[in-house]
Amino acid sequence: MATRSPDNILLDTSTADVFTYIENLKNNNLTLLKVNSEVMEKNHALERKLSEAAFINKVYASLIERSNLKQTINSILKGAIRITRSEAGCIFLYNRKKDCMELMLTKGHLSGTAKEHLCRMYGSAEGLVLYDSTVQMNNTDASFKQLQAVDSSLRSMLAVPLITEHIFIGAIILLHRHAGEDEHPIYYSKTDCDTVNSFAQVAALILNNTRLKIEYGRKEVYLETITALVSAIDAKxxxxxxxxxxxxxxxxxxxxxxxxxxxxxxxxxxxxxxxxxxxxxxxxxxxxxxxxxxxxxxxxxxxxxxxxxxxxxxxxxxxxxxxxxxxxxxxxxxxxxxxxxxxxxxxxxxxxxxxxxxxxxxxxxxxxxxxxxxxxxxxxxxxxxxxxxxxxxxxxxxxxxxxx
Ligand SMILES: [Fe+2]
CATH class of the missing domain: 1.10.3210.10 (Hypothetical protein af1432)
Structure with a gap:
């Protein structure tokens, strides 16, 4: 018995059957195209995730190498801005002695008045509101509207606390501004928040260690000086x-x-x-x-x-x-x-x-x-x-x- 190949189906069926067959083929093709584009999209997202992960790892590695507080803060802020594709950002560190937050660094396009406003929002005891939760703001929030009043192209803000071993170290503030590109995000997604939060956890740990290393190093120097001083007194x-x-x-x-x-x-x-x-x-x-x-x-x-x-x-x-x-x-x-x-x-x-x-x-x-x-x-x-x-x-x- 002859097998029914697509060719002989066309030969021994009616015109209506042929149309149905072509229609089915078209539908199948569409489904395939849809699946293909979904796979492509997933591949693209995966590639993006992989390059993001590789980038974050690179930032971590560079952070660990730093022993200078200024450089560490700089790398952390640069990393957080890159990860979230933000236009600007700043880092506040908590001063335990004064019990308030201090602005350490700003990056990106941020006007002087916007910086001043951020300092008023977070650069004091007020900043302690960031103690244990991530804050996301856009133009539906009254305090963000005040920030927009001094810099109208700002669109949204993400504030992430830096906490390690239950010690509050400070916070990273990230800002999206309208950059004139339609594709550019102006709001922070859930993924942005999750990624930058886990980044902040590692960053806080490294920052704290750098600070301890410096403090300990300084302490060592002081103690050596003191020991010499004590010997000098006793020798008198x-x-x-x-x-x-x-x-x-x-x-x-x-x-x-x-x-x-x-x-x-x-x-x-x-x-x-x-x-x-x-x-x-x-x-x-x-x-x-x-x-x-x-x-x-x-x-x-x-x-x-x-x-x-x-x-x-x-x-x-x-x-x-x-x-x-x-x-x-x-x-x-x-x-x-x-x-x-x-x-x-x-x-x-x-x-x-x-x-x-x-x-x-x-x-x-x-x-x-x-x-x-x-x-x-x-x-x-x-x-x-x-x-x-x-x-x-x-x-x-x-x-x-x-x-x-
Ligand atoms: Fe004495």
Whole structure:
């Protein structure tokens, strides 16, 4: 039997059948074309996604390489603008000390007045509204209308928070403006939001690490300087060569006895190391004087807590240690200096260092006397409890010494 090939179908069927057949072919063809265009579209979207992913990876790689905060911020903003095809953008970072947002960088076409307006919107405590959610705005929002009033070609805005490990670092603000091209997006799609959000998560992590690296690096430099400074102070007095380090070690030991946190112990260590930093301004002849000091000389010595706190005030990571430097010569009965603070008005870290300072002074040789024995020093400490020293802390110190 002959097979029915398309050719012999045409030969042995009626004209109506032929038309139906052609019509079906046309429909099939249309369906095929439709499927084809859908596949092409999907391919195109996939290609776009792949190149987007490759681009984002490139941005991540370049971000990781950066160790400079300015460059990192620049790369993040550039990346976010590229990913969302925005025309402009800026980055605000959260200043923990001032508890407000600060404008770090703007990019793209953004007028001076628009920048000023954005600063008013987000560059203060107001910016904290971005703390945990992405904000999308267009001309249906009253506050965006105010922005449009100063820059009429702006169309929409996307604000994405930079958060890592629950720490709010800042926010990226992105803006679409009418660029005169019909195909250019003027609104942010759901995909834009999702993509830029996941980008912001990685960016925040990298930004935070860069900041920590810098802070840590700076801290290292400061600590090296401080260590050198401490050695210089101790070297001024022939009898107190390791005094600052001894006081730091003893203060931390007492702090542990008092069950302080690691953060508190760290501050105590820095404060104790630096407690006499102000002596850098006191002449060696006065520091090492064997006879009793005259009033002027005693005033010079008494100025060292204030001089010390002024020297260290600009160093932000030593902020918590400043009280120790300033108040380690206050006495529990209110007769100390510089402010004659009394009892628990004296910061507790300063009360700890006061005991450690006295202990090291009593148990080491001085220009004017020999070191006391441990027994004698314990006796003196007990006698000073409630007048010079915090009595509760003295009790804890004695318990610690008895254990050791
Ligand atoms: Fe001192």
């Amino acid at each position: 007095d022939a009898y107190t060569r390791n005094h600052s380090r001894n006081v730091a070690r003893l203060s931390v030991a007492l702090g542990k006895e008092l069950k302080l946190t690691n953060e508190e112990l760290k501050n105590i260590k820095y404060g104790a190391l630096l407690h006499d930093v102000g002596k850098i301004g006191v002449p060696e002849s006065v520091l090492n004087k064997k006879d009793s000091l005259n009033a002027r000389e005693f005033d010079m010595i008494k100025a060292h807590p204030l001089i010390g706190s002024k020297i260290l005030a600009p160093i932000d990571f030593l902020e918590e240690a400043l009280d120790i430097v300033r108040y380690h010569h206050e006495r529990f009965d209110g007769t100390g200096y510089p402010e004659r603070l009394r009892g628990e008005n004296i910061p507790f870290e300063a009360r700890i260092v006061c005991i450690a300072d006295a202990w090291d002074a009593m148990t080491s040789d001085r220009a004017y006397r020999k070191a006391l024995t441990v027994k004698e020093a314990l006796q003196q400490l007990q006698e000073g409890a409630g007048t010079q020293f915090d009595p509760w802390m003295v009790k804890k110190f004695l318990a610690m010494k008895t254990k050791n």
